[in-house]
Amino acid sequence: MGREKEIRKDLEDEIKRLEDEARTKESEADEKLDQIFSKKKMEFCPRCGRKISSRLEWGGRCLHDGCNEIVCIECWGSEEKKFCGKHAKDYVRKEEAAEDDIKNVTLNYMEFVGERLKKFALDWSPDGFIRKTKTKVMNKRYRQFEMLVYEKHRLSKKPRIRVLVRPASATAEDEVNALLENPMEGVYDVVVFAGNAASLSQKILRFAEGFSNKRLSLFAFNTENGGTHFNPREKITAKYACWFDPAKAPLRFSELLKAASESEAGSRVISMKDFADELGISKDEAARILRESKLLDEVKGAETFIMKE
Secondary structure: OOOHHHHHHHHHHHHHHHHHHHHHHHHHHHHHHHOOOOOOOOEEOOOOEEOOOOHHEEEEEOOOOOOOOOOHHHHHHHHHHHOOOHHHHHHHHHHHHHHHHHHHHHHHHHHHHHHHHHOOOOOOOEEEEEOOOEEEEEOOOOOOOEEEEHHHHHHEEEEEEEEEEEEOOOOOHOOOOOHHHOOOOOEEEEEEEOOOOOOOHHHHHHHHHHHOOOOEEEEEEEOOOEEEEEEOOHHHHHHHHHHHOOOOOOOHHHHHHHHHHHEEEEEEEEEHHHHHHHHHOHHHHHHHHHHHHEEEEEEEEOOEEEEEE
16 A cells, blocks of 8 residues: 555656646747747837737748748738738739739630620520520620520510629639529529639639539639539539530530430430430429420320421
8 A cells, every 4th residue: 555655656746747847848938939039139020010019919920932021910810911021012913913814814714605605506594495596795894794695586585594704713602692692583594713723722613513503503614724613413504514615515405305315216206204304304394395495296195205307
C-alpha cells in the first residue's frame, strides 16, 4: 500500500513538473511574439496605416510572394486587402486582368449562342413542338444577355424559351434562385454560366451538376476545354446540352422523335411510354406532345404513333 502511494505521488509530481514546463514555454513564446510585434518595430498597418495597440490586432502576412509585411486584422478580413500598400496595386491589376479574361470568353460564348439558335432554329421546348420558330436577342449586354425563342402564329407570337448567358461568378446560385422566384409565364428557362478554369469554381460546378428543376435547365460551360457541366439525371437538360456545346450538333424535334422510335415494317414507330422515358415526363404529357406535333399519325388503341414521311 505504501509503495502505491509513493508511485501516485511521483506521478503527480511529474504531471506538475510538465505543466510548469508547458506554462514556461508558453510564456517564452508569448514574450518572443511580443518582441516581434512590438510597437517599436511595427506601429502601423502597412495596408491601411491604422495604429496598432496590441499584437492581437495583426491579421497575417501580405500574400505577395516574399513579402513579410503583416496586415492588421481588420484589413485581413477582406481578400482584396490581404496585401500591404506596396503590393495592393499588383493584386488589383491581376484581378482586373482575370475579369477581362472572363468577360472576353463570356462575350465570345454569347455570340456563339446567338448565332447557333438563329441558324438552326431551336424547335422544341418541354411543352412540345414549336411549329414556326422565331429567335430574337433581347439584350446583348455583358452580364445581361437574354434571348427569346418564340412560336409564330399568324397575327401573334408566343415566347416559349428564354436563354440567359452569364459570366461564372460566386453569385451564380443567387441569380438562378432569383429567376425561379420571378418566372416568365409559360416560358422555359435555359441558363448558361460561361467561364474559364479559374472562374468556374468547384462550388459552381457542383451547383450545376446537382441542379434539378422542371422549369429551368442549368449549364456551366468551360470555354478553355469545352467541358459542359449539368445534371445528367435531368433528361430535358441532357437533351438541351447539345444546343449549348459548340462541339456537338443540335438536336431538333424530328431527331428527338427518331431517338425514341423503333423501326417496324419500314416505318418509324413511337410509343407514348418510350417518348415519356426519353424526356423524363409522364405518359399523358408525352401523348399530348405527340398528338399536337402534327408530325405523326396516331395508331388508335395501341398507344403508339407512326412518323409521317
